[in-house]
Amino acid sequence: MPLMTSWVEAANAPDCDFPLNNLPYGVFDDGSGARMGVAIGDCVLDVARVDHGLDPDLFSAPTWNSVMASGPATWDALRARLMVLLGDPAYGAAVSPHLVAQSDVRLLMPFTVTEYTDFYASKHHATNVGTMFRGPENALPPNWLSIPIGYNGRASSVVVSGTPVHRPWGQVKRPDEALPQFAPSARFDLELELGAIVGGPSSGMVSVAEADEMIFGYVLLNDWSARDIQAWEYQPLGPFQAKATATTISPWIVTRAALEPFRTTSPERDRPLLPYLHEPGPMLYDIELSVGLAPQGASETIICRTNYGQMYYSAAQQLCHHTTSGCSMRTGDLLGSGTISGPDKDSRGSLLEMSWGGKEPVEVAGGQRCFLEDGDTLTLYGAACGDGYRIGFGTCSGTVQPAITLPDWASEATS
Amino acid sequence: MPLMTSWVEAANAPDCDFPLNNLPYGVFDDGSGARMGVAIGDCVLDVARVDHGLDPDLFSAPTWNSVMASGPATWDALRARLMVLLGDPAYGAAVSPHLVAQSDVRLLMPFTVTEYTDFYASKHHATNVGTMFRGPENALPPNWLSIPIGYNGRASSVVVSGTPVHRPWGQVKRPDEALPQFAPSARFDLELELGAIVGGPSSGMVSVAEADEMIFGYVLLNDWSARDIQAWEYQPLGPFQAKATATTISPWIVTRAALEPFRTTSPERDRPLLPYLHEPGPMLYDIELSVGLAPQGASETIICRTNYGQMYYSAAQQLCHHTTSGCSMRTGDLLGSGTISGPDKDSRGSLLEMSWGGKEPVEVAGGQRCFLEDGDTLTLYGAACGDGYRIGFGTCSGTVQPAITLPDWASEATS
Numbered sequence: 092m093p094l095m096t097s098w099v100e101a102a103n104a105p106d107c108d109f110p111l112n113n114l115p116y117g118v119f120d121d122g123s124g125a126r127m128g129v130a131i132g133d134c135v136l137d138v139a140r141v142d143h144g145l146d147p148d149l150f151s152a153p154t155w156n157s158v159m160a161s162g163p164a165t166w167d168a169l170r171a172r173l174m175v176l177l178g179d180p181a182y183g184a185a186v187s188p189h190l191v192a193q194s195d196v197r198l199l200m201p202f203t204v205t206e207y208t209d210f211y212a213s214k215h216h217a218t219n220v221g222t223m224f225r226g227p228e229n230a231l232p233p234n235w236l237s238i239p240i241g242y243n244g245r246a247s248s249v250v251v252s253g254t255p256v257h258r259p260w261g262q263v264k265r266p267d268e269a270l271p272q273f274a275p276s277a278r279f280d281l282e283l284e285l286g287a288i289v290g291g292p293s294s295g296m297v298s299v300a301e302a303d304e305m306i307f308g309y310v311l312l313n314d315w316s317a318r319d320i321q322a323w324e325y326q327p328l329g330p331f332q333a334k335a336t337a338t339t340i341s342p343w344i345v346t347r348a349a350l351e352p353f354r355t356t357s358p359e360r361d362r363p364l365l366p367y368l369h370e371p372g373p374m375l376y377d378i379e380l381s382v383g384l385a386p387q388g389a390s391e392t393i394i395c396r397t398n399y400g401q402m403y404y405s406a407a408q409q410l411c412h413h414t415t416s417g418c419s420m421r422t423g424d425l426l427g428s429g430t431i432s433g434p435d436k437d438s439r440g441s442l443l444e445m446s447w448g449g450k451e452p453v454e455v456a457g458g459q460r461c462f463l464e465d466g467d468t469l470t471l472y473g474a475a476c477g478d479g480y481r482i483g484f485g486t487c488s489g490t491v492q493p494a495i496t497l498p499d500w501a502s503e504a505t506s
Numbered sequence: 507m508p509l510m511t512s513w514v515e516a517a518n519a520p521d522c523d524f525p526l527n528n529l530p531y532g533v534f535d536d537g538s539g540a541r542m543g544v545a546i547g548d549c550v551l552d553v554a555r556v557d558h559g560l561d562p563d564l565f566s567a568p569t570w571n572s573v574m575a576s577g578p579a580t581w582d583a584l585r586a587r588l589m590v591l592l593g594d595p596a597y598g599a600a601v602s603p604h605l606v607a608q609s610d611v612r613l614l615m616p617f618t619v620t621e622y623t624d625f626y627a628s629k630h631h632a633t634n635v636g637t638m639f640r641g642p643e644n645a646l647p648p649n650w651l652s653i654p655i656g657y658n659g660r661a662s663s664v665v666v667s668g669t670p671v672h673r674p675w676g677q678v679k680r681p682d683e684a685l686p687q688f689a690p691s692a693r694f695d696l697e698l699e700l701g702a703i704v705g706g707p708s709s710g711m712v713s714v715a716e717a718d719e720m721i722f723g724y725v726l727l728n729d730w731s732a733r734d735i736q737a738w739e740y741q742p743l744g745p746f747q748a749k750a751t752a753t754t755i756s757p758w759i760v761t762r763a764a765l766e767p768f769r770t771t772s773p774e775r776d777r778p779l780l781p782y783l784h785e786p787g788p789m790l791y792d793i794e795l796s797v798g799l800a801p802q803g804a805s806e807t808i809i810c811r812t813n814y815g816q817m818y819y820s821a822a823q824q825l826c827h828h829t830t831s832g833c834s835m836r837t838g839d840l841l842g843s844g845t846i847s848g849p850d851k852d853s854r855g856s857l858l859e860m861s862w863g864g865k866e867p868v869e870v871a872g873g874q875r876c877f878l879e880d881g882d883t884l885t886l887y888g889a890a891c892g893d894g895y896r897i898g899f900g901t902c903s904g905t906v907q908p909a910i911t912l913p914d915w916a917s918e919a920t921s
Binding site: 205206211232234237238240241242243244245246247248257259260261262264270271272273295296298300317320323324325326327328329330331332333335336337362365366367369412413415416417418419420421495498500501502503 | 621649659713732735740752777781828917
């Protein structure tokens with residue numbers, strides 16, 4: 092599919108994240124309150140104020156949940172209408188008063204997260220982490236090639252790009268000590284992921300094909316992780332406070348419709364999947380991803396380049412598996428893909444892997460990093476690249492703030 | 507504290523779950539729609555229709571979340587007012603038209619669950635499970651005596667007492683097979699727990715004392731668990747689909763205020779807790795608990811009697827720990843205590859423990875059980891027993907239904 096041209100000129104530049112082909116959904120505030128918007132070129136369209144052809148109630152609250160809940164026919168109708176309004180110059184005069192420069196707005200959470208689940212679907216990531224912790228012979232857990240491994244995360248911790256992230260306190264046990272301390276995490280890390288947003292609800296088991304139809308769109312997702320807290324807490328019931336500080340998402344929901352031309356097949360299976368996980372067609376996407384790290388006062392270094400297309404399990408498979416037990420899924424549920432790592436050292440999606448557990452520092456402008464330092468700004472980038480255009484995700488960014496001052500009650504001497 | 511008498515005569519019987527001292531909150535439907543109610547004796551008070559003295563908007567939606575969000579001063583004012591309305595016979599004429607017989611109503615979910623976290627706070631339970639899986643020398647994980655171990659569960663799976671529970675499908679790997687099958691769970695189990703409901707929200711770290719003040723009340727909680735699905739899926743990221751079929755709660759929120767006279771201290775610590783987990787006073791409650799199992803067409807056998815007062819970590823400690831990473835807590839969050847097991851075989855809170863991993867069947871009317879069979883009805887009971895009265899929780903019940911018929915797409919032959 093070629094570039095679809097818009098009368099918003101900036102949208103037609105080949106390096107623009109937001110051509111007419113994209114039309115991602117967000118929530119913005121230009122100083123007059125939060126409203127639902129669509130990115131086009133260097134602008135945001137105030138969608139509630141144009142002749143969108145849908146029930147105005149869908150746009151009465153500044154969140155995309157109502158549109159998501161209204162179902163795929165509405166999703167298609169809105170996208171088709173926006174294509175006309177922003178593609179046909181005849182609508183320029185009527186629509187342009189409702190465009191706001193992106194540089195003049197603050198972007199807010201694009202939807203209300205109902206529940207948040209995080210998966211573990213990159214074979215390279217699982218192999219890297221497993222090799223570090225259990226040795227190369229036992230790198231992949233026995234279940235990994237059969238199950239889209241996942242765990243429930245904390246929806247209240249999901250924040251939008253730009254939100255500062257405080258280094259967490261927690262229980263950490265140093266290797267040379269018998270007992271834990273309550274201390275700020277010294278191994279605070281990122282995880283480069285893609286987030287899939289459940290639009291339509293379900294009750295009961297859904298197929299991979301049905302699951303795919305339920306997905307409204309995707310965002311970039313950084314699942315900030317405190318490796319030292321995780322190492323001490325995670326047996327036997329999994330990660331908990333290590334993952335609850337923050338999960339940052341990019342502010343624009345890139346729709347499944349916009350990504351259609353970039354579908355790609357899952358890799359060869361090392362052993363056959365159970366029938367319920369069979370895919371009816373290509374369910375991954377060719378999305379180029381990268382991570383930039385900028386220490387305080389220094390320029391940004393790209394520390395990772397990878398691609399979502401090399402995951403082992405798709406979001407549709409993960410969502411199908413999520414429903415097997417009878418678990419209901421609801422509008423606004425967010426599924427993290429798991430850390431997206433490629434086969435090479437510079438395609439690893441976490442510092443844990445890049446620095447191989449803190450033993451091989453990564454070079455960045457102004458220093459080296461094994462884990463994150465206060466003042467570091469992490470930014471995820473992503474785009475599906477077409478013929479003369481790109482479906483961009485915008486940026487997913489956060490700056491590490493020092494740990495908060497410990498309240499007196501938490502530091503009293505042990506009696 | 508003695509029995510407080512009510513003009514609702516049934517409330518004054520010593521074996522009544524709902525004396526004036528209790529006043530638990532629920533949502534009921536007598537055929538004319540869902541409304542907020544208070545249990546008194548054998549009746550439910552339609553609270554929105556009496557002179558409760560609060561903002562009527564707090565009672566406009568059939569859920570207790572708005573009252574919870576309004577904070578402890580409102581909680582105290584409502585309880586005090588209800589004590590007068592239901593205690594002083596002068597109000598009998600005005601209030602009695604708004605009483606409905608409990609036998610004439612259906613009880614619904616008393617609040618909207620925002621997020622659900624499950625803990626692992628009984629030392630007997632953790633020791634039993636650890637002994638079965640890792641041997642007696644390594645029964646307790648090294649972190650257990652330091653951390654209130656918890657994991658995030660699935661809020662969408664929480665249902666009210668009386669909701670049928672279908673035996674889940676899932677990936678299970680039999681010990682004599684190399685690869686998993688997709689099959690109904692053959693080791694479906696209960697977990698006897700107490701659920702703590704977060705009333706007031708928080709952002710940032712809260713102390714144990716502050717956490718206690720945030721708790722609105724408690725319910726009985728059965729965290730249905732598929733042990734075979736769990737065994738195959740839980741490494742390395744913890745239980746996921748094994749716990750997502752259903753979590754049943756009792757329909758009455760017993761307030762923290764009603765339980766005040768029954769506070770009891772946590773047990774001796776095997777090693778000192780970190781200062782942030784120190785308790786300012788007694789934070790557990792002396793609540794007698796039991797579990798009944800009734801096979802289809804047979805009478806009920808009590809298979810477990812235990813007490814919440816012997817837990818190692820309180821809900822206030824769990825909630826405090828939950829916030830250490832900076833995790834925000836919100837009105838309607840539900841914290842499961844973890845399975846409540848005592849030291850004896852007949853005080854174990856799960857069939858996994860009672861049958862010692864399926865090796866020692868439990869005798870029930872009409873047969874034996876290692877795990878649950880289709881048609882079994884499980885009922886949890888709980889009460890704090892005072893001088894001539896009891897603060898009852900009502901019942902928390904569910905009947906196991908056969909697994910659903912597998913859709914064609916899930917059973918196609920592997921190509």
